[in-house]
Amino acid sequence: MTWTHDFTSSPEASLAGSLRKDFYWGYATAAAQVEGAWNADGKGESIWDRFCHTPGKVHDGSTNEDAARSYDLYKEDVQLMKSYGVTAYRFSLAWSRIIPLGGADDPVNEKGVQYYNNLIDELLANGITPFVTLFHWDIPQMLEERYGGMLNQERYTPDFLRYARVCFERFGDRVKHWITYNEPGVYTLAGYAAGVHAPARSSFRERNEEGDSSTEPFIVGHTEIVTHARAAKMYREEFKPSQKGEIGITLHGNYSEPWDAEDPVHVAAAERAREFEIAWYADPIYGSGDYPQSMRDQLGDRLPTFTEEEKELVKGSSDFYGMNSYTTFFIKNLDGPTDINDHLGNVEKLDTNSKGESRGPESDTYWLRTAPWGYGKLLRWVWNRYQTPIYLTENGTTAKGETEPSEEILNDTFRIDFYRGYLSEVAKAVQDGVDIRSYFGWTFTDNWEWAAGYSDRFGVTYVDFDTPEKKRYPKRSAYFNRDFFNHLIAKA
Numbered sequence: 001m002t003w004t005h006d007f008t009s010s011p012e013a014s015l016a017g018s019l020r021k022d023f024y025w026g027y028a029t030a031a032a033q034v035e036g037a038w039n040a041d042g043k044g045e046s047i048w049d050r051f052c053h054t055p056g057k058v059h060d061g062s063t064n065e066d067a068a069r070s071y072d073l074y075k076e077d078v079q080l081m082k083s084y085g086v087t088a089y090r091f092s093l094a095w096s097r098i099i100p101l102g103g104a105d106d107p108v109n110e111k112g113v114q115y116y117n118n119l120i121d122e123l124l125a126n127g128i129t130p131f132v133t134l135f136h137w138d139i140p141q142m143l144e145e146r147y148g149g150m151l152n153q154e155r156y157t158p159d160f161l162r163y164a165r166v167c168f169e170r171f172g173d174r175v176k177h178w179i180t181y182n183e184p185g186v187y188t189l190a191g192y193a194a195g196v197h198a199p200a201r202s203s204f205r206e207r208n209e210e211g212d213s214s215t216e217p218f219i220v221g222h223t224e225i226v227t228h229a230r231a232a233k234m235y236r237e238e239f240k241p242s243q244k245g246e247i248g249i250t251l252h253g254n255y256s257e258p259w260d261a262e263d264p265v266h267v268a269a270a271e272r273a274r275e276f277e278i279a280w281y282a283d284p285i286y287g288s289g290d291y292p293q294s295m296r297d298q299l300g301d302r303l304p305t306f307t308e309e310e311k312e313l314v315k316g317s318s319d320f321y322g323m324n325s326y327t328t329f330f331i332k333n334l335d336g337p338t339d340i341n342d343h344l345g346n347v348e349k350l351d352t353n354s355k356g357e358s359r360g361p362e363s364d365t366y367w368l369r370t371a372p373w374g375y376g377k378l379l380r381w382v383w384n385r386y387q388t389p390i391y392l393t394e395n396g397t398t399a400k401g402e403t404e405p406s407e408e409i410l411n412d413t414f415r416i417d418f419y420r421g422y423l424s425e426v427a428k429a430v431q432d433g434v435d436i437r438s439y440f441g442w443t444f445t446d447n448w449e450w451a452a453g454y455s456d457r458f459g460v461t462y463v464d465f466d467t468p469e470k471k472r473y474p475k476r477s478a479y480f481n482r483d484f485f486n487h488l489i490a491k492a
C-alpha cells in the first residue's frame with residue numbers, strides 16, 4: 001500500500017517551508033517498551049521487569065519480556081524508519097543492559113554496549129541522527145533494593161554519574177544529542193504519588209505496601225533535577241570539548257486551560273496547575289533557579305530546598321528545552337483545604353469547560369484527547385517563560401478500534417488528524433518566533449505501554465503482538481507525517 005499526500009491547495013499550504021532546514025524529525029521510543037530481550041545477553045533486572053512480573057500490576061497481565069523485539073529487529077526497524085523519511089531517532093538506553101547491577105563499582109556488560117553500538121552505527125549508516133535518553137524510567141532493580149533508588153540522593157548520585165560516564169565514553173564519539181532524564185515528573189507522580197507505575201510506592205495501602213505520596217515524589221524529583229545537573233556538568237567539562245555534543249532534559253507537560261477563562265480564580269488556578277506540572281522542574285533549570293512560589297506556599301517543608309551549590313549547578317544545566325506533551329485539560333479551582341497528597345496545586349482536571357465545551361475527541365487512552373489548540377498555547381507559554389530552544393521530544397496518540405492490521409484500520413485517519421493539527425500548531429508557533437528545532441512522534445511502532453500493557457497502541461506502525469515475529473505493518477499516518485514534514489521543512 002502506498003499513500004501520498006499533497007498540501008499545495010490545502011489549508012496547510014501557507015505553512016510550507018516554515019521549519020528550519022536543519023529541523024530534526026522522527027520518532028521516539030523507550031528501551032523497556034520496545035526492546036524485549038529482557039534478560040538476554042547479560043541484561044540485569046530493572047524495576048519495570050520486576051513490576052510486570054508482579055501479578056495485578058499491568059492491566060492486560062502482560063510483561064515486556066519480548067515487547068516489540070527491537071533488540072533483534074533493529075536493522076529492519078532502521079530500514080522501515082528510513083522508508084518513513086525520518087532524519088532522527090530518539091531512543092533510550094537500558095541502564096541494566098549496560099551495567100546489570102547498576103552500581104558505580106559493578107561491571108559493565110560488553111554485550112549490552114555492543115547492542116547500542118550496533119544500533120547507533122546502523123542509524124548513522126542510514127543517515128538518521130541518534131538522540132539518546134539515558135534514563136527512561138527503568139532504574140536497575142538492584143539499586144532500588146540496595147538503598148531505595150532515587151529516594152537516596154547521596155547513594156544514587158555516584159551510581160548515576162558512573163552510568164552516564166560509561167555512556168559518554170562508549171557512545172559519545174557518535175552521539176551528539178543527549179537527554180539525561182525522560183519526564184522526571186511522570187516518573188515521580190506515577191511511581192511515588194499514584195503508585196501505579198514502578199517502583200509502585202504510595203500512601204494508598206490497598207495498592208502499595210510502602211510509600212508516602214505526600215513527600216516521596218518531591219524527594220525523588222529533587223534527586224532527578226540535581227543529578228541531571230551533575231551529569232550535564234560532567235559532560236560539559238570532560239566530554240563536550242572533544243565530542244562537541246549537547247545535553248539536556250526532557251520534561252512532560254500538558255496544557256492547563258482555565259475552566260472559566262472569565263473568572264480570575266480559575267485563571268489563577270490554571271497557572272498554578274502549569275507551575276505544579278511544568279515549572280516544578282523547569283523553573284530551577286531554565287527560570288528562576290528555584291521551585292515556584294506556589295509550590296512552596298502549598299507544600300512548605302515537604303518540598304526540598306536547593307543548597308546554594310545545587311542552585312548554581314542546576315540553573316542553566318540544559319542546553320535545550322526537551323518537551324513531551326500530548327493533550328490539554330480544563331482546570332477548575334478547588335475551594336477548601338488542600339489534600340495532603342495533592343500534587344496538582346489544589347485544582348480539578350476536567351474534560352469540559354464551564355460552557356460545556358469538550359477539550360477534544362477521545363483517543364483510546366483515558367487521559368488523552370486531541371487538543372491542538374492547547375498545544376499552540378503551551379508552546380508559547382514555555383517559550384515566553386524560559387526563552388530556551390525547544391526540542392519536541394514526544395507527541396502522539398492512540399486511536400480507538402486498532403484491533404487488527406486490516407487495510408481499513410491501517411488507514412488511521414484519527415491519528416492523521418491528530419498529527420495534522422499538532423504539527424500545524426508547531427509550524428504556526430515557529431512562524432510567530434518560537435524557536436523549535438525538532439519533533440519526535442510517539443511512537444515508531446506499537447509497543448508495551450507500561451501499566452496499560454499492549455492495549456494502548458501509539459505507533460505509526462502496527463505490530464502483531466500475537467505472533468513471535470512481531471510483524472510490522474505501516475499505518476497511513478507514517479506516510480502522512482513523511483509528506484507533511486516534506487512540506488513544512490525548508491529546502492534551502
Ligand code: PNW
Nearest residue numbers: 030182183186252254326367394442449
Ligand atoms: C510518556 N499524562 O508518558 C512517556 O514518556 C512514554 O514512555 C509513554 O509511552 C507515552 O508518554 C504515552 O503514554 C506519559 O498523563 C504518561 O499526561 C502520562 C502522561 C504523559 C506522558
